[in-house]
Structures are given as C-alpha cells and as structure tokens.
Amino acid sequence: xxxxxxxxxxxxxxxxxxxxxxxxxxxxxxxxxxxxxxxxxxxxxxxxxxxxxxxxxxxxxxxxxxxxxxxxxxxxxxxxxxxxxxxxxxxxxxxxxxxxxxxxxxxxxxxxxxxxxxxxxxxxxxxxxxxxxxxxxxxxxxxxxxxxxxxxxxxxxxxxxxxxxxxxxxxxxxxxxxxxxxxxxxxxxxxxxxxxxxxxxxxxxxxxxxxxxxxxxxxxxxxxxxxxxxxxxxxxxxxxxxxxxxxxxxxxxxxxxxxxxxxxxxxxxxxxxxxxxxxxxxxxxxxxxxxxxxxxxxxxxxxxxxxxxxxxxxxxxxxxxxxxxxxxxxxxxxxxxxxxxxxxxxxxxxxxxxxxxxxxxxxxxxxxxxxxxxxxxxxxxxxxxxxxxxxxxxxxxxxxxxxxxxxxxxxxxxxxxxxxxxxxxxxxxxxxxxxxxxxxxxxxxxxxxxxxxxxxxxxxxxxxxxxxxxxxxxxxxxxxxxxxxxxxxxxxxxxxxxxxxxxxxxxxxxxxxxxxxxxxxxxxxxxxxxxxxxxxxxxxxxxxxxxxxxxxxxxxxxxxxxxxxxxxxxxxxxxxxxxxxxxxxxxxxxxxxxxxxxxxxxxxxxxxxxxxxxxxxxxxxxxxxxxxxxxxxxxxxxxxxxxxxxxxxxxxxxxxxxxxxx
Numbered sequence: 001x002x003x004x005x006x007x008x009x010x011x012x013x014x015x016x017x018x019x020x021x022x023x024x025x026x027x028x029x030x031x032x033x034x035x036x037x038x039x040x041x042x043x044x045x046x047x048x049x050x051x052x053x054x055x056x057x058x059x060x061x062x063x064x065x066x067x068x069x070x071x072x073x074x075x076x077x078x079x080x081x082x083x084x085x086x087x088x089x090x091x092x093x094x095x096x097x098x099x100x101x102x103x104x105x106x107x108x109x110x111x112x113x114x115x116x117x118x119x120x121x122x123x124x125x126x127x128x129x130x131x132x133x134x135x136x137x138x139x140x141x142x143x144x145x146x147x148x149x150x151x152x153x154x155x156x157x158x159x160x161x162x163x164x165x166x167x168x169x170x171x172x173x174x175x176x177x178x179x180x181x182x183x184x185x186x187x188x189x190x191x192x193x194x195x196x197x198x199x200x201x202x203x204x205x206x207x208x209x210x211x212x213x214x215x216x217x218x219x220x221x222x223x224x225x226x227x228x229x230x231x232x233x234x235x236x237x238x239x240x241x242x243x244x245x246x247x248x249x250x251x252x253x254x255x256x257x258x259x260x261x262x263x264x265x266x267x268x269x270x271x272x273x274x275x276x277x278x279x280x281x282x283x284x285x286x287x288x289x290x291x292x293x294x295x296x297x298x299x300x301x302x303x304x305x306x307x308x309x310x311x312x313x314x315x316x317x318x319x320x321x322x323x324x325x326x327x328x329x330x331x332x333x334x335x336x337x338x339x340x341x342x343x344x345x346x347x348x349x350x351x352x353x354x355x356x357x358x359x360x361x362x363x364x365x366x367x368x369x370x371x372x373x374x375x376x377x378x379x380x381x382x383x384x385x386x387x388x389x390x391x392x393x394x395x396x397x398x399x400x401x402x403x404x405x406x407x408x409x410x411x412x413x414x415x416x417x418x419x420x421x422x423x424x425x426x427x428x429x430x431x432x433x434x435x436x437x438x439x440x441x442x443x444x445x446x447x448x449x450x451x452x453x454x455x456x457x458x459x460x461x462x463x464x465x466x467x468x469x470x471x472x473x474x475x476x477x478x479x480x481x482x483x484x485x486x487x488x489x490x491x492x493x494x495x496x497x498x499x500x501x502x503x504x505x506x507x508x509x510x511x512x513x514x515x516x517x518x519x520x521x522x523x524x525x526x527x528x529x530x531x532x533x534x535x536x537x538x539x540x541x542x543x544x545x546x547x548x549x550x551x552x553x554x555x556x557x558x559x560x561x562x563x564x565x566x567x568x569x570x571x572x573x574x575x576x577x578x579x580x581x582x583x584x585x586x587x588x589x590x591x592x593x594x595x596x597x598x599x600x601x602x603x604x605x606x607x608x609x610x611x612x613x614x615x616x617x618x619x620x621x622x623x624x625x626x627x628x629x630x631x632x633x634x635x636x637x638x639x640x641x642x643x644x645x646x647x648x649x650x651x652x653x654x655x656x657x658x659x660x661x662x
Contacts (some may be wrong), residue, residue, distance in 0.1 A: 003136060014489070020443040027459075028059070030056050030063065031050075031056050031058060031095075032048045032050050033048075033051060033052045033053070033102070034046060034047070034049075034093055034102050034104050034625035035047040035049055035092065035114070036116050037116070038107045038114060038116050038407050039081070041108065042083050042084045042085075042087055042155025043083045043318045044083070044084075045079060045080070046064075046073070046079070047078055048062075048075060048078045048079075048083070049626075055077075056078050056378075057077045058075050058078050058450040059075060059077065061073065061074050062074075062080070062267050064082070064093060065093070065095075065097060065496060065644040066082060066084070066092070066531050067088060067091060067496075068092070069358055070538065070539070070542075077225060078160055088108075089108055089156070089491070090105060090156065090491060090492070091106045091107075091108070091116070092104070092106075092121075093106070094496060094497070096448050103121045103496075103497050105118070105120075105121050105124060105492070105493065105497075106119070106122060107119060107156075107158065107243070107648055109158075110281075111518075117158075119155065121497045122497075123492075124497045125494055126151050126152070126155065127152035127485060127488050127489060128146075128485065128489055128525040128526060130147055130148050131144045131148030131149075131485055131582055132525075132580070133134040134147055137596060138474065141481075141587075142477060142478060142481060144581075145478065145481035145482060146171065148166055149171045149481065149485050149488055150168055150171055151167070152489070152491075153167025153170040153171060153174075153488070154167035155494065156170075156208060156491055157486070158397075161420075168485075171484070172539055173483075175177065175484035175487050176480060176484050178484070178487055179481075179487065181481050182645075183432070184432050185480070187242065187435065187436050188432065188435075189240065189476055189479070189480075189586070190439075191245075191435040191439045192245065192443070193248070193468075193469045193476070194394070194440055195249065195472075196468040196469060196472035197247045197443055197464075197468035197469050198393070198443045198446050198468065199468055200444040200464045200467050200468025201389075201464050201465055202385055202386040202389055202446050204374075204375060204376055204450075204456060204461075204464045205376070205446070205449065205450040205453075206375035206377060206380050206385060207381075207382060207383050207387070207389070207446075208250075208375075208386050209253075209254055209378070209381040210382045210384070210386060211254075211383045211386045211387065212383040213383065214383040219258065220252050221258060222259060222260050223331060223332070224255050225251070225257075226260060226264070226331040227328075227331055229247065229251045229255065229265065229268045229269070230272060230324075230327055230328060230331060232246075232247045232251065233269060233276065234276055234324065237276040237280040240274045240276075240277040241273075241585070243276065243277065244269055244270065244273045244588045244589050244592050245271040245588060245591075246393060246394065246592075247272070247273075247287055247592070248265065248269040248589060248591075249388075249592050250390060251265065251269075252265060252592075252593060253355075259348050259353065261343040261344050261347035261354070261601075262344065262347075262353050262354045262593050263339075263344075263595055263599050263600060264340060264344055265595065266589050266590055266593035266603075266604070267283060267340065269592060269593050269631060270578060270585065270586060271323050271604070271608070272324065273585060273589065274320075274574045274577060274585055275319070275320035275321075275323045275324055275574055276324070278529075279317050279320045281522075282623075289533070289570065290306040290310060290424075290427055291427075292533060292534070292537035292539070292541075295538065296537060296541035296542060297309065299542065300541070300542060307420055307424075309422070309562070309563065309566060310566065311564035312562070312563045313563045315563065315567075315623075316512070316563060316564045316568065316620070317570070317571060317612075318615035318616070318620065318633070319572075319574065319611060319616070320571055320612065320630070322611050322619070322633070322636050322640060323384075323611050326611050326644075329637075329640065329644055330644060330648070331650065333641075333644055333645070334650060334651050335645075335649060335650055335651065336651055337606070337644075337647045337649060338385075338603070339603045339606065339646045340604075341651070343355070343599070345602055345652060348651060348652050349652060353505045354599075358437050364382025376456055380453075380455060385450070385453075388445055388446075389442040389443070389445045389446040390443045392438070392445045393438045393439055393441070393442040394438075395438075396434075396441045396442065397434050397438040399434075399436045400429070400435070401429040401431060401436045402429070403429075403434075404429040404430040405424075405425040405427065405428040405429030406425055407424075407425065407592075410428075411425075443465065443524060474589070477523060478597070479587055479588075481494065482527055482582045482583070483584070484528060486526055489526045490524070490526075494522075494525060507551075507587060507626040508547050508548050508551060508558075508561050509561075510624075511540075511564075511565060511622050512564040512568045512623075513617070513621065513624075515536065515572065516569075516571060516575075516616045518572065519569050519570075519575075519576060520575045520579070520612065521571040521576065522573075522576065523572065523573045523574075523575070523576025523583075524577075526574035526577075526580075527582035527586075527601035528583070529573035529574055529576070529583075530573075532572070532573040532576065532577075533570065533573050536569045536572075537569055541565060544561055544562055545558065545562065564623060564624075568616070568620065575611075575612045576604065578604060579601070580601075585603065588603075610640070611640065612637050613637060613641055614639050614643075618636060619632045619633070619635070619636045628655030
C-alpha cells in the first residue's frame with residue numbers, strides 16, 4: 001500500500017493537471033454569450049457562457065471594452081470581476097473573441113435578475129438612424145432630430161410604457177439642458193450669433209456690397225467666383241468653424257450675383273473647411289490629434305515623436321487632399337453631375353439660387369431676406385467697412401489661439417523648430433474662447449465704423465445686430481438638437497457598438513481600408529468627427545501595432561501601416577462628417593451659405609462618396625502594395641479627372657444682366 005500511495009497521488013496530480021490544461025485550452029471562440037452580475041453599483045462579475053447559458057470555463061486574459069475604455073481582464077473558470085470608477089446607469093461590454101465579437105448593453109436595475117437588465121445592442125443605433133432617415137425623407141431636420149433624441153430616451157429609460165413618456169420629457173429636462181450648459185456649445189452659439197450680427201451690420205452699412213464690387217473684379221463669372229471661394233476656403237485654414245461661417249457669409253452675395261447655386265456654395269464651403277483644418281500644421285485640430293497619437297505611442301513603446309508621426313501620416317491623407325483637388329477640377333472643368341448639376345442648371349437658367357425660390361413662398365422669403373440686408377445708402381458702398389471687421393475676426397482668432405495656448409517652456413525649448421512650437425501652441429489653445437473674442441471684436445469694429453461714418457445711428461445699428469441674431473436662430477436650434485442627439489448616442493455607446501461589429505482578425509494590409517469605413521460609419525451615425533477620432537485612435541493604433549507584431553512584421557513595415565491608420569481615422573471621420581445630416585459643421589455650412597440643409601446634404605453626398613471610394617479603395621490599396629505616395633496621389637487625381645470627364649455634364653454659361661449683378 002505504501003508503494004501505491006505515491007503512484008495514486010501522482011495519477012491524481014496528473015489528472016488535475018490534464019483537467020486544468022483542458023480548461024486552459026478552451027478557445028475564446030467557444031464563448032458565445034457574456035452574462036453580467038452586479039456586485040454593487042460599481043463592481044461586477046462577468047461570466048463567459050454558451051448560447052444555452054452554460055458556463056464556458058475559459059482561463060486566461062480577455063481584452064474587454066467597458067463603457068469605451070480598454071480593460072485587460074483575467075478570467076478564471078469563466079469568471080472575472082471588474083469595477084467602474086463611478087456609478088453608471090448603463091454598462092456596455094464588448095469582447096474580441098478572435099473570430100467574432102460580442103457586445104452587450106446592460107442597465108443597472110436592482111429589481112432585475114443579477115441586478116442588471118440586458119438590452120439588445122443594436123438598439124443603440126436606432127436614435128441616429130431614425131434621425132437621419134426622417135431628415136432625408138421629410139426634409140424636416142428639427143422634427144427628425146427631436147424624434148431621434150426621444151427614441152434614445154425611450155431605450156435608455158427602460159423600453160417600457162413609462163419610459164416612452166419619460167424619454168419624451170428627458171428631451172427637454174436632460175439632453176437639451178446638457179447641450180445648453182456645455183461651455184464649448186455655448187461658445188459656438190455666441191460665436192455664430194455674433195458672426196450673424198456682424199454680417200447684418202456690414203450688409204446694412206454697405207460694406208458687403210463694397211466687397212462684392214471688389215471681388216467682382218476677380219469673380220467675373222460663375223467659374224471665377226467659385227475659384228475665389230475655393231481659395232478663401234483654403235486660406236482660412238486654422239479652424240473649420242471660422243472657415244465655414246466667414247467664407248459662406250462673405251461669398252454668398254458674390255456667387256448669387258453670378259447665378260451659382262447655394263448648394264454648390266455650401267459644398268465648396270463645407271468641403272474646404274474640415275479637410276484643410278484636419279491636415280494643416282497649425283490648426284485647432286492639431287492638439288487633439290497629437291494628443292491621441294502621443295498617448296498611443298507611449299503605450300506601445302514607439303520612440304518616434306507625435307508630431308513626426310503626424311507629418312508622416314500626411315503621405316496617406318488621400319481623402320482630404322483629393323477632396324480639395326476634386327473641387328478645383330469641377331470648377332475649372334465647369335462640370336457637375338447628379339443632383340448638383342440639376343441645382344446648377346436651375347440657378348444658371350432661372351436665377352433661382354435656392355430650391356425654395358421656385359415657389360411663391362420661397363420667393364417671398366428670399367425677397368424679405370435680401371431686404372433685411374440691403375445697404376441703407378446704395379451710394380456709400382465701401383469695402384473697408386466689411387473687410388476690417390472680417391480681418392479682425394481672422395487675425396483676432398489667430399491671436400486668441402496663440403494667447404490661450406502660449407506656454408513659456410515650449411518656446412524656451414531649443415530642440416523644437418518654429419513651426420513645431422507654433423503648432424504646439426495653437427494645438428494647446430482654447431479655440432472656443434478665441435473665436436468668441438474674435439467675433440466680439442469684429443462686431444465692435446463693425447459698429448464703430450458704421451456709427452463713426454454716420455451711415456446709421458447707434459439705435460439702427462443695434463437693431464441690425466438683433467436682426468442678424470434672428471437669422472441664426474434656426475441653425476442654432478438644429479445645432480442644439482444635434483448636440484443633444486450626440487449625447488444620447490454617447491450614453492448608449494453607439495460608436496463602441498459599431499466599432500465592435502468591425503473588430504476581429506484582419507490582415508495588416510487591409511487594416512487602413514477597414515479603419516476608414518469604420519470611422520466613416522461612426523462619424524455619419526454620430527455627426528461628430530472629433531468624437532470618432534476620440535474613439536478610434538486609442539483603439540485602432542494599438543490594434544494595428546499588435547496585428548503587425550503578431551504576424552512578424554519588421555519595424556520598417558509596421559510604421560507605414562501605423563502612419564496610414566493615423567491618416568485614415570482622420571480622413572474617415574471627415575468623410576462621415578461630410579455625409580451626415582446631423583453633423584454640426586454640415587449644419588453650419590448650410591447656414592452660412594443660405595442653403596436648405598437637406599439640399600446641401602443630398603448634393604454633397606455623391607461628391608463625397610466618389611472621392612472616398614477613389615481615396616480608400618484605389619489609393620489606400622496602392623499604398624499598401626508599396627507604391628510611392630506621390631504616384632498614388634497622381635493616380636487618384638487622374639481617376640477623379642476621368643470620372644468628371646465621363647460622367648460630369650457641362651454647366652450652361654449665361655450672361656447675367658447688369659441689373660441683377662448690381
């Protein structure tokens with residue numbers, strides 16, 4: 001018996017070892033469900049199970065995304081615990097299982113089983129989807145956005161009869177209130193109102209008419225007026241909001257005079273704003289971009305600086321660059337296609353620059369709008385009365401960016417060049433404060449010029465300011481609702497769910513292409529390019545790095561893929577933002593150009609999709625096969641030129657009567 005005891009112990013130990021190895025050998029692919037149990041308000045237990053609910057005793061690490069944050073969790077016998085930093089009503093969990101991705105949404109509910117109630121994750125895409133569909137069908141953006149927020153509240157508050165009414169009330173007492181109490185949002189509202197007020201004043205004092213007369217020397221036709229608009233859009237590169245509002249409001253009288261449709265003006269304004277701001281070295285975007293890149297580089301042990309990585313990523317910035325090239329080719333070739341061509345032909349042949357001017361009510365609105373901005377004295381049209389306020393806004397914004405972002409240690413660092421110091425300073429600035437300062441200064445200069453020259457009395461000038469405020473009200477309402485909807489999608493973790501759908505095992509060569517479309521879908525659904533970048537940069541940069549490492553890529557092959565992913569996150573975000581009717585920059589472009597918002601979305605969409613397909617399917621794939629980036633850009637531009645040549649139709653040139661130009 002003494003001899004059998006060691007043998008028995010050995011066999012028992014061997015059996016336990018084999019059992020443990022068998023448990024360890026359970027693949028992540030065997031996990032089909034995630035079950036969450038609440039320990040308390042912030043601590044939870046997660047169990048890996050089969051579809052039937054049986055425990056899958058998985059042992060090992062399992063990367064989770066909990067409420068958007070990456071969490072490395074070790075499972076033992078199919079169970080793991082984790083904690084949140086603070087209590088959350090909703091808990092979203094997604095896990096990459098290798099061949100598939102699981103994503104679940106839970107709501108804390110002490111009365112429910114395990115203290116939580118599970119929601120189908122696909123419900124998180126309902127609010128933006130309903131808003132987008134209703135906006136496109138009924139062309140009533142306010143109603144569509146309101147409906148999207150209401151549906152989101154219905155999902156968040158429990159999918160019950162009670163939550164149907166609770167969600168309706170939450171539109172006003174929760175989401176609209178949160179949108180209006182956000183400091184950045186209020187800054188945009190104030191900036192927009194001040195710009196609208198300034199435009200009203202410089203229109204009434206004859207300054208805008210003077211600018212029209214001045215630009216008419218260069219804008220002698222529909223083509224040249226569009227070229228001037230494009231140049232201004234590229235020149236005001238430091239901020240997309242400032243770009244949109246200044247260029248749209250300044251060029252609208254010029255393009256109207258040459259019978260360029262408001263839809264085309266809105267496209268030129270919208271598609272120069274974000275692409276230029278996204279790729280320029282000195283913009284309000286650069287700080288956020290460098291911050292995300294730097295965080296990822298530090299976590300991955302990449303020694304290259306964030307600014308250097310951003311600079312290298314510009315070799316792959318196909319969508320923003322080709323968008324600018326595509327617009328210029330459309331203008332110079334005098335061709336358009338699709339709904340944009342119809343809008344241009346309507347404007348050229350009938351003089352109706354907006355679709356609403358085709359009916360009597362639209363004509364009355366347009367005449368009323370023009371009457372409100374006609375100079376009080378047609379004989380005193382001085383361009384300086386408009387140029388000085390506009391230049392005050394432009395240079396005031398730059399000065400404000402430098403002032404709010406200035407750091408002595410940055411400028412004292414001898415290892416940094418001037419451009420890098422400048423970009424770092426503007427990247428660290430408070431762009432919202434700078435824009436408010438600049439627009440307020442512009443209004444003050446406009447009032448001073450008007451009153452000092454006795455063009456209008458102080459009372460009449462202030463009345464014009466209020467009229468300008470009123471013109472901005474419809475767009476501000478849309479902005480507030482769009483921000484509220486964005487808050488709903490954030491609370492439902494819509495973007496994280498969309499990300500989880502596209503996660504999985506992929507080849508490094510296809511990672512940039514997939515990342516582009518993933519960014520586009522998220523930006524389109526949420527209406528926020530910045531929000532998309534905030535989600536995807538921390539996710540896709542590490543993913544690209546680890547995929548390359550797992551497949552044995554050397555450093556010289558890994559870094560180009562990293563650069564490409566940096567670029568396509570940004571490019572996809574801008575593209576999705578261009579296409580989304582709930583995007584704030586798209587709304588501002590419609591506002592500044594005086595274009596019906598849905599008309600702008602419908603005419604811009606085919607152009608944005610055309611460039612995106614060429615940039616991503618052709619250019620990104622060519623770069624993945626090692627084609628030099630300069631040649632890739634050239635190939636992309638040639639393809640777009642050929643597309644315009646084949647499918648574009650000539651816009652009819654008409655002689656605009658002198659009375660109409662005046």
